[in-house]
Amino acid sequence: MIRFASILSVCFISLLGSCQNANPAEQEWKDQLYKNLALVGARNWIVIAEASFPAYTGSGIKTMVSDKKSDEVLLEVLDILEEEAHVLPRIMISSELRSVTEDYAPGIKRYRNNINKMLPGRQHFELMSRTINSLIEDASKQFNVLVIKTKTALPYSNIYIELDSGYWNSESETALRKKLEARDAANRRQAGDTVLDVPLAPVPVPNPATAPVQPNSAAPPPAVPAASPADKLPVLPKDGGQPAPAAPPAGDKAPGIAPPPIKDPLGGKSAIARFS
Template sequence: MNKRIIIYCLLANLFLSCSIQKEPATELQTQYSANWQTALQEKLPLLGHRNWIVITDMAYPLQAKEGITTLYAGEPYTEVLGTVKKMLDNSSHVYAHTYQDKELSFLEEDICPGIANLKEEMKKVLSPSEIMHIEHDNLIGRLDSISNLFEVVIIKTGLTKPYTSTFFELDCKYWDNRRQSILSGRIADAKNVPQH
């Protein structure tokens, strides 16, 4: 009888200790629970030249690097794409070079049902002329390298189609290569002026 009471007390104690112990929420869990639009809107003024924003399909891997922030969006992929594009268009300090996986160009209905409709929906958000197509592994390699120095924001969606990620590489909206070339020329000329 005493053995049963002791075992019962031990099991009850174990049950209570397991149910009470909860791990504190990690930063990542907090980011998931936050509204992705609010999180991105708050982060956008901090982002600039060389930062990236990536909108991905569901199977895109969760990356463990410190320089990568991952958010989850429950809205349809093209709606998320349109929202991010609008945020960037309305930004006063950055615009984006836009990349998509080269493999997407070769996906057709016979091997990926529903892809034709998705491509048409994407064209309503992004003009094909503003998109550069680069092989997926090369884009991932660039992200991996960039995130060593500059922040990358990944917005993961529930889309279940492969090679559908859109990569926005941010650049300065109020400065361009032409003016940078002029400035670099003036600096070079000043170095060549003899000192008296």
């Protein structure tokens, strides 16, 4: 009896161990998620992907494999995330999923219903799959992305989770920025009013009558009127006499010396009287 009990205990322990190790892939991605949650934070991503989801080669992307369906993995991931207080999941669903019918994808209706049951009370969005994939590609260049590939074989069934701060979300940040901008605007207005209230000192205008005379300053020379063209014209003759010569320029006349007499080559006679 004791031997039978010992054998039964060994079998039970072996069976329990085999059950725990029956699906090591499940425990692997869960352990990886727990380990990364202590390091990651806002702007990191978790993708619960369908079976045909492409494998990214970016250094910031970690791909895990699960034997469960995407809706089951989503429920477990949300439970793990909500145990942590520093992150908040923001769920994104492809908007094409709403239009896929059972004729082309059997089981899609049940899958949609299961997903929709988990969305109320949580932040969730619907975006085109092309837009979400672009967000993932951009995020993988700077942040970590954990991809969990599932056994789901339905089109547009990928579930994208962007992690946000659990104690400071985008709404809090927007409210803070508006408050800071209003305070800065009030400070600028107050600074402008202070500048305008300062009285301006009058600028003194110098008075020429009371201005001091410099001791070594020389008086400016009197202005010399400019010569006009009429001053250079010859004087017209009077009573048939010879025209008076033009006065030499002031610069050619030596001071105190009379100009030399001008000789008449005709001796006071006109050319007609001389040859008559």
